[in-house]
Amino acid sequence: MANLKEIRGRIASVSSTMQITSAMKMVSAAKLKKAQDAITAMRPYAEKLTELLQGLSATLEGDSGSVYAAHRKVQKVLAVVITSNRGLCGAFNSNVIKEAKQLVSSSYRGRQVDFLTVGKKGDDALGKLYTVIENHNHIFDNLAFDEVAVVAERLMALYSEGAYDKIVLVYNHFKNAGNQVVRTEQFLPISPVEGEVELASDYIFEPSKEEIVETLIPKSLKTQLYKALRDSFASEHGARMTAMHKATDNATELRDQLKLTYNKARQAAITNEILEIVGGAEALNN
Numbered sequence: 001m002a003n004l005k006e007i008r009g010r011i012a013s014v015s016s017t018m019q020i021t022s023a024m025k026m027v028s029a030a031k032l033k034k035a036q037d038a039i040t041a042m043r044p045y046a047e048k049l050t051e052l053l054q055g056l057s058a059t060l061e062g063d064s065g066s067v068y069a070a071h072r073k074v075q076k077v078l079a080v081v082i083t084s085n086r087g088l089c090g091a092f093n094s095n096v097i098k099e100a101k102q103l104v105s106s107s108y109r110g111r112q113v114d115f116l117t118v119g120k121k122g123d124d125a126l127g128k129l130y131t132v133i134e135n136h137n138h139i140f141d142n143l144a145f146d147e148v149a150v151v152a153e154r155l156m157a158l159y160s161e162g163a164y165d166k167i168v169l170v171y172n173h174f175k176n177a178g179n180q181v182v183r184t185e186q187f188l189p190i191s192p193v194e195g196e197v198e199l200a201s202d203y204i205f206e207p208s209k210e211e212i213v214e215t216l217i218p219k220s221l222k223t224q225l226y227k228a229l230r231d232s233f234a235s236e237h238g239a240r241m242t243a244m245h246k247a248t249d250n251a252t253e254l255r256d257q258l259k260l261t262y263n264k265a266r267q268a269a270i271t272n273e274i275l276e277i278v279g280g281a282e283a284l285n286n
Helices: 002-059 092-109 121-126 137-141 145-160 209-285
Strands: 076-082 110-120 132-134 166-176 179-188
Touching: 002 076, 002 209, 076 092, 076 121, 076 145, 076 209, 092 121, 092 145, 092 166, 092 179, 092 209, 110 121, 110 137, 137 145, 145 166, 145 179, 145 209, 166 209, 179 209
Parallel strands: 076 110, 076 166, 110 132
Antiparallel strands: 166 179
């Protein structure tokens, strides 16, 4: 009977865990819908802004003179690593941290690589091994453009002052609820235009092209960082929803197995009791 009591306790524990994971799955599904709508609506704007900036830059004669477009010999690299503040989202955080470590050991081997983290999980993991100059874990408490713009301005200042020769973003790109792709994206300096970009010749620019480009570059960089954070935010909820769905399925399967084991043990106990009663009756008759 002690064994049956232990199995009943395990069934109750697994059932409680299953309720928690099921509730977390539903919460993440609700948050994912909002986050997915936000990133889906933002991507066309960000892509069009980048296309416009590239088109204008391509028509300028020579260098635009922007400090953010100046390419230097890469000796010091700053990686902006975007993770989450909470766990229970599968391999979401570990994949980004693994990619960040790959930058140090492979991509920029022999160069100084520092980190700026957005998300508590990345800060905890990388802070023990490497130099983390800043962490902005509070951003996900209120993921607004104005909050992200402050971080983007800080990154632009670090680059323009010469503190770092290159700045890259490492984050999860949202494809769908069950698929997130780790992406390393160059933030600064501005990537050169690949190929020829045509811009209609009948446009009248007011003010000049140079002034428009100088105004668009900071705005484009802020939008790029905001898009990466929105991507990561949607990916986090997608990964957590998938992880909690699998956890609920596993808990259901384990509960069913425990119930089967409990029934078998209970039937065996009843059979033993019947055999003892019959044996006792036979002994009295003899």
